[in-house]
Amino acid sequence: MELGPILMNFPRKLRAAVCLLMSLGVSACVSTQPVEPEGPGLVLAEPEQPKARDQFTVAKISQLLSMPDHEDDQRAYLFYQRGVHYDRLGMRWLAQLDFQRALELRPDMPEAYNRLGIYFIQTQQFDDAFEAFDSALELDPEHDYAFLNRGIALYYAGRQDLAISDLEEFLVKDPTDPYRAIWLYLVESELNAEEAKARLLYNRSKLDDSAWATQLADFLLGSINEQTLLSLAQQDWEDNSTLGERLCEAYFYLAKRYLADGKETQALTFLKLTIATNIYEYVEHRFALLELDLLHQRWSDQQGA
Structure with a gap:
């Protein structure tokens, strides 16, 4: 969903506040040293801490939502954005609630359906997940990640044949993305390990050797x-x-x-x-x-x- 047309419908002061939120939404990271290994070859990073800017953004959006006389489109957008920041903070249930609120106000937001579907996968509510991803794809047939996530839902539901179809569609849209090749491999390997490995080897030829994620494919291939x-x-x-x-x-x-x-x-x-x-x-x-x-x-x- 494009932000510009929605913002134009906001009052001037509210537009300024939302723009401030968007500028503050850029993550800030503190450079630290990795934790020393606790065992042979084991490397740990310090656990990621909740970012102050995400917490601030949640507070500001909550303040905006308390203001009267918003149009439904405006409130839906704000609920969706707050849900995104709740998700980054690991507050899954609050995020899910906000995505549902956004869809109640504006049921034509494919990304909100996509995000809801992910939560349904995590709680093994697969029928609800399928419905959410189907809705996302009906609204936006080119929604890449709805194909990925529906494929993952089918995979965890034990319907690998159907999962492969969605993950192939996801891969075709960008064959240079290592993660697309990897997820297709994970599903195919449960049906035929040798054929899955041969296909990953073929897909590996389209990947950038210098990309970090390509090393993940190399590991699954047994190259490293x-x-x-x-x-x-x-x-x-x-x-x-x-x-x-x-x-x-x-x-x-x-x-x-x-x-x-x-x-x-x-x-x-x-x-x-x-x-x-x-x-x-x-x-x-x-x-x-x-x-x-x-x-x-x-x-x-x-x-x-």
Whole structure:
């Protein structure tokens, strides 16, 4: 949804306040040193702390929402933006509530449906997730990430064949994006590991060798090992946030590899490390929480059998 046409309908003072919020929405990061390794080859970043600017933005939007006489479009936009900042702060339920409020006021916001669908995946409400992503795609048939997230929902719902179709569509839109190739591989590998690896190798040829995320694909292909991946994560990082983001991703895909190999105890460790980064908005952090729930459910079922 374009911001400009909406802002033009705001009163002048309110437009100024919203523009101030947008300028403050740029994340600020404090440069720190990585935490010393606690074991051979293990590197930790300091957990990401809630950013003051996100908290300030939530407070300012709440103040704007308390002002009377907003049009529905204006209130919907403000609820949506507050939900985005709640999400960055890890306040998932408050974010979900705001996205629902936005859609009640303006039911033609595809991004709000997309974000709601992600929460439904995390709580394993798959039918609600499918409905949310379908709504997003009906409103915006070119919404890339609705294809990704619907594919992930289908994957976790055990419908891999349908998931592959969505993830192929997602990959076609940008074959140079490593994450698109990686998620397609994760789903395909559960159906046919050899064919999935051959396809990832082909897709790897379209990726930039210097990109950090390409190293994740190389790890899944077996071209580099675990220690090399973690070593590469430490190269050319600018601050603790960058290191934390890389480790959030690396630890998640390490966990997925261990799960594929049946090494659930090791996978548990890396899922917890993923979550400990506090990079709440990353897909890897979101679904590490789900993977952890699924792992505990599996262990509980095995004990009850």
